[in-house]
Amino acid sequence: MRTRWQRFKDSYMLHSFLRDPVALTCFIILSILVISAFSAPIIAPHDPYDSATIEIMDAQIAPVWSEGGSSKFLLGTDAQGRDLLSTMLYGMRVSIIIGVGAVCLQAFIGIIVGLLSGYVRRLDNILMRIADVQLSFSTYMVAIFIGAIVQTAFGVAGYDKVAVPLLIVIIGLAEWPQYARTVRASVLAERKKEYVEAARVIGLSRVRIMWRHILPNTLSPVLVISTVQVANAIMSEAALSFLGLGMPVTKPSLGSLITAGFEYIFSGSWWITIFPGILLVGLILVINLLGDWVRDFLNPKLYKG
């Protein structure tokens, strides 16, 4: 019997993936970024969270290759004297955790709501109207609203602790209708198919038909929007941090690093903003390009020619 690994090795998916240089490059870059972000405590030369090792005298040192650079700090330091490379690695980790976490939450809520409204017709109207209401608020408005309330409630010190889960919840709650609508549309198409009828003839329960039969058939569009949504969530987080409503400067994400550096850009310390900016753009670009490849691959019209 063939193992799963062998099946995967022979699959058309892997074949077309290896044939596509853009997808392959993006995947490699993304892997490097993700691995380096999550092994930040090991590979980063400094620990930006440990205030004991930070010297304010090291503030705003230029990257190593420009004038006034120090070999101790490869990409220079930020306004508080933290090594920029280490801070970026830690920041990317925060960004990715928030992005993926928010998408998981979105997908969880969205898939359940989408399945219910697609399969249980009585719930359709009410659930979709709730989704419409949610969509009519912009993500940033919801985020600013909740963020501001929580920040006042917890105070700045307390806010540091709840910032990551809070951002996940805010971004997750703001964007779930995307999933709900996609899933609902697929469910509406799938429920008319004969295998659903056959499952009912077999005498399976509705819940089982919904979870085991319909849901797996709706997952390919979900997969496609997931990649785009991860990039979107990272962007939202960066934008919120840039506005000062995201991660605090003591535990910076890429977005709050960009803001922090923004104040110093005209005093010549361009690197504090530029490097996290480039990293953010690169991260989102590779995720989006990979998402494009997934979409093309899963699109039956392109796939079957």
Place this chain on the structure above:
Amino acid sequence: METLIDIKNLRVDFELRSGTVRAVRDVSLTINKGERLGIVGESGAGKSVLGFSLINLISKPGKITNGEIIFQGNDISKYSYEQMRKIRGNRISMIFQDPMMTLNPVLTIGTQMMETVLAHMDVSKKEAEEICLDKLRKVYIPSPEKRLAQYPHEFSGGMRQRIVIAISLLTSPNLIIADEPTTALDVTIQAEIMDLLLELCETENMGLILITHDLAVVSEVTQRIAVLYAGKVVELGTAEQIINNPQHPYTQGLIKALPQMAGGAKRLNQIPGMMPSLRDMPTGCPFEPRCAAKLERCKHEIPTLKELESGTQVACYQRNGGDK
């Protein structure tokens, strides 16, 4: 002979905005244990609706508005959804037209088969797998152990229909409703599948309702045939009688329309006209507008099924009580 299912005056209505459409009109049929009944008729005669109404799965605006379906002593037409769920796929199973569509493309055959077993029988996973393998062997699937882990797209059309049949056999049902089980298959496979169905019904002593428009198929497999026209049974008798000695003008027309009956003529025979729309039925016999042998009273009165000397029941004034 013990009665398996007794359909009494079954009536199915579809309540549409434009009015009520009656798809099945007072059909009464009886099937004994292990008996095979064919239901024949044109497209739109109500064959499939009749089949689905037996397991109470008529699509939405349709409803059983009259009659009883006595299955093993209970009137299942009055059962609730949950009660019916225990009968479906367990005591009565159904085989559909297109095996490409009835298997879920993203689940393995094994998953789909085990699911049925576990839903209806109180057995362990190991035992359930044994049952699946056993049934796959019964439908002559080679190396079933390997096949369980495969997905529907890895099978050919004929194989898939056999798997569908194997799934319908899983719980050893008393009755199988086969709704045009060979229409989507190519001709060589059709005979194979039909032989298989016949063999299984005989060895397992299962009742079979075979819904089809193919008279040749039905005459080989079934013992009795009911001819359905516009939601009514117009002729009911043994397969042999119906094929060799059809009484109702509609049945005669159907048999004449078989390509082999044209006998070298350039054109095939056909029944002139179309089946009346269910929305505006003629007041008399529904077949009257197309009938070559119509009488005056056919326009106003609806004939009922009456038994002839040969044992065939027929609803036609020309054949029974025409003179009265």
